Amino acid sequence: MSVHPESSTAGAPSKRTRNPSGKNQYKDCLTELLYDYQRREIFDKRMISQLLYDEHGIKLSESSVARRRRVLGLYASGVTTRQLPETVKRQLVLTQMSRDPGKKLGPRMIKQLIAKETGIHLTRDYIRTEMLRHDPDGFAARDTSKRRGDDPGASESIQLPTTS
Secondary structure, rough: OOOOOOOOOOOOOOOOOOOOOOOOOOOHHHHHHHHHHHOOOOOOOHHHHHHHHHHOOOOHHHHHHHHHHHHHHOOOOOHHHHHHHHHHHHHHHHHHHOOOOOOOOOOOHHHHHHHHHHHOOOOOHHHHHHHHOOOHHHHHHHHHHHHHHHHHHHHHOOOOOHHH
């Protein structure tokens, strides 16, 4: 009967570590990195997995990235828009609209400002709908199709060379 040095005392915990080289010990910094990618509007688990490896040398599978983001409550704009109460979403949009008295910001810029200030991502469609509901005149004043019609050079077309 051979006795292993690790199992010489029955019931005592083993002193053998499962990860002796210490690789992938990044739980603390990983949370910060995932929040940073969320702020930078990077939601794709493949891209996050690749960025973690390229930028920080952290090897984390796509499924692990998705699981950790889920645990932290980090979702893309569609899920966030569905889960947030209507009053909260509307208030976020109205707050940004009130900070723009000249009514020059469109849905894309409002979306970016909300994400930058609060870390909450709403869909551009929802923001557009709310902007139309609360300020249709401001939305019409920003209509880019009117500006294009006034530009005398807009009617000119550019011929691209064709390859045969």
